[in-house]
Amino acid sequence: MVIPFSYTAKNLGARKMTTTLTAAGMALVVFVFATVLMLQEGLKKTLVDTGSPDNVVVTRRSAGTEVQSGIDRAQAAVVESQPEIAYGADGKVRVSKEMVVLITLQKRDSDKPSNVIIRGLGDEGRAMRPQVRITHGRMFKPGSSEIVAGRSIAGRFRGAGVGEQLRFGMRDWVVVGTFDANGSGFDSEIWGDVDQLMQAFRRPVFSSLILKLGDPARFDSLKQHLESDPRLTVEAKRESVFYAEQSEVLANFIGYLGLTLSVIFSIGATIGAMITMYASVASRTAEIGTLRALGFRSSGILVVFLVEALLLGLVGGVIGLFFASFMQFLTISTMNWQSFAELAFSFTLNPSIVAKSLAFALCMGLLGGFLPAVRASRLNIVDALRAP
Amino acid sequence: MAGTPIVEIRHLFKSYQRGGQVVPVLHDLSFDIAEGEYLALMGPSGSGKSTLLNLIAGIDKPDSGELRISGEDISRLSESGLADWRAANIGFIFQFYNLMPVLTAFENVELPLLLTGLGRRDRRERVELALEMVSLTDRSAHYPSELSGGQQQRVAIARAIITDPLLIVADEPTGDLDRVSAGDILGMLERLNRELGKTIVMVTHDQRAAERARIVKHLDKGELVDGESLLKTQ
Structure with missing residues (x-):
């Protein structure tokens, strides 16, 4: 005892x-x-949380981040033709070709500049991120100089609130909405139409391609195809792994x-x-x-x-x-x-x-x-x- | 009169190291304590009476000699063997009561029972009985700081008898008490000896306390002097 x-x-x-x-x-x-x-x-x-396991991020080999990556249209076309990619209800392959650039914005409270990600994407790109919901205003219209800001950006950066304007890429962009990405990294991004943004930044190449897998188990096969194709200089990672890294x-x-x-x-x-x-x-x-x-x-x-x-x-x-x-x-x-x-x-x-x-x-x-x-x-x- | 010896001491030696010097405390001590005895050990400071009590109680070990208690030579027991032996055979009463200040009177009395295999209900019954014997039933939920010196010493007596030990050792049990409380405690020890047949060894400076014992032994410089004086007969 x-x-x-x-x-x-x-x-x-x-x-x-x-x-x-x-x-x-x-x-x-x-x-x-x-x-x-x-x-x-x-x-x-x-x-x-930013990444989804059945999405695949394709970037230029050893680019590390989307900002450093570039994939030209010819290579994008080859990537899009891979058999592992899912098809949407409209019969199109589920691929989002995106452009990612950094711009400098000033903070509302301190006026200090900080880098913010601008992501250009199309309908498919938005469909691939179901966690992203518009909380104020509306989504940008394709083909326009409209943008939407993530929850963390809208409040903290000058000109990033709904109805305000931001100037970058030698154009004025109207913020038409704010979105909530459920605590993921997208909350710290600004989204706009990919074609408009590529024109504004005079970018001939995409930054990354996001692919939806038809069967998530076929990732290894897709990766092997993409990375061994002599026409391509890309690497493929599951989106969840990409963001974890x-x-x-x-x-x-x-x-x-x-x-x-x-x-x-x-x-x-x-x-x-x-x-x-x-x-x-x-x-x-x-x-x-x-x-x-x-x-x-x-x-x-x-x-x-x-x-x-x-x-x-x-x-x-x-x-x-x-x-x-x-x-x-x-x-x-x-x-x-x-x-x-x-x-x-x-x-x-x-x-x-x-x-x-x-x-x-x-x-x-x-x-x-x-x-x-x-x-x-x-x-x-x-x-x-x-x-x- | 005295029965069979419960404590047998033969050629007991004990010394301490103090500042590199060996200070002899007990020198070739031999005597018996009979079962049912009430022995008072007296002597000046440094005479070795407390050391002798510590040896009999098994909290210290002799340098040489035999120390048999109820036939068992306790000087040969290991440290933990000795701890178990004390738990089963010795009841302690200290000058300053030595109660655990954070435990109630009840919990203090219960403490030695935690070393036995007794269940909660049995422990409760025994503690209540022991507190009744020292007339402290109404104080069982009190902490030592809420009790007088005499009451604290009564709790200590209840703790000493709770396991029904072979031997009760008391080191100056009245040394910190006023005359009335001291008389009270001595009466209680006397009753334990006379009514329950408990063997008691008490170290004391107090002549009045010693007078209540049946036998007084005087120690001086580690040796028994003038044999023993039988103060009382039954």
Whole structure:
């Protein structure tokens, strides 16, 4: 039988101030740790949600992003003739030939310029993104100088709201609608008619081709056909993979930076926990002696103090996560280094982050509590009983 | 009168290391304590009485010699074996009560029972009985800080008898109490000895406390002096 859990819990409660301060230190670290994971997750989710697994993105070989890619009409015609591509109800192949350029727009609040993606696309391209819904105004009309702005762009950039005008490609473009792409990367784009945009930017080539697969399982066959055809210099990726790769560098950077910060902070918090636990052992030396005299084994004492330290970590973890969960209401934007464009995303909390954060907090507690617990368990009974 | 010996001490030696020097505390001590005895150990500070009590209680180990309790040589037990042995055989009463401040009187008394295989209901029954014996039934939900010194020592007595141990060891049980409370506690120990037949070994400075015991042994410089004085007969 072990020393009751209530003894441990009540001891933590008995030293309210020390417990609160130590748990607060740990909570802060867990907050940073969880926030970084949430940021990373939010970024990944935004970009992964952008892609659909039965869509295929075809870009120029080793272009990496659509902005860097170019596919001329001859190559586009070859790509379109592949047998794996689905046919629409109208009997046409389901291919969207798109043009993607970056333009610089000024932010509404700070006037600072930032890169924004302009995507030119046709009816098929819109049909391939069913998650995109017009929330204000209407969709642009093909063949016109009309554009629609994603939710994250419309509010934050000058001239990007419905009824406003933007000037680029030596033309004025009227914003006729705002769309919601359900948290995906398209929320940070401006869409217009592909032919109009290609003319305005004097682009003879498409940036990318988006293909709808007839059977998603035939992706490998399509990829093999496209990439081995001597007439083509293209590569094909599932849209979901394509966008996931776009988030890799930034997500990894945030991850490493956050992990480094968390680890450095956690050293401080762990030392804090250690000091608290040493103080706890010191102030309870006579109690430890008494418990040992009553017949509790030294291993039992070790467990008592380890559990106390773990509990301290758990309290810190729960508080840290509680505050971190409010970050979900926040949307932030940053430059995605791979596309060089502004990308808005929100902090995302999921069960895996909760588990990781709590495990992290428990680790801090365990590390901080280990040495004091060993010390407690090794106290000489007679000496401990003599302690004041 | 005294029955078979429950504690047999033979040629017991104990010394401490202090600042690189060996300080002898107990020197070739041999004596028995009979079952049902109530023994008071007296002596000046540093005479070794507390060390002797610690050895008998199994919280310290002798350098050499035999220390048999109920036939078992406890000086040969391992650390954890000794812990289990204490849980089963020894009831402790300390000068400063040594109750767990975060536990209620009930929980403090229950603590030694957690080391037995008893179920929750059995534990509850025994704790209630023990608290009744020390007249603290109405204080079972109180924390030590809410009790007087005398009441705390009564809780400690209840804790010491809860497992029905072979031996009760008391280290200056009245050392921190006023005269009335001290008398109260001594009366209780006396009743434990007389009515329940508990063997008690008590270390004390207090002549009045020692007078309540059946036998007083004086220790000086680690040795028994003038044999023993039989203060009381039944």
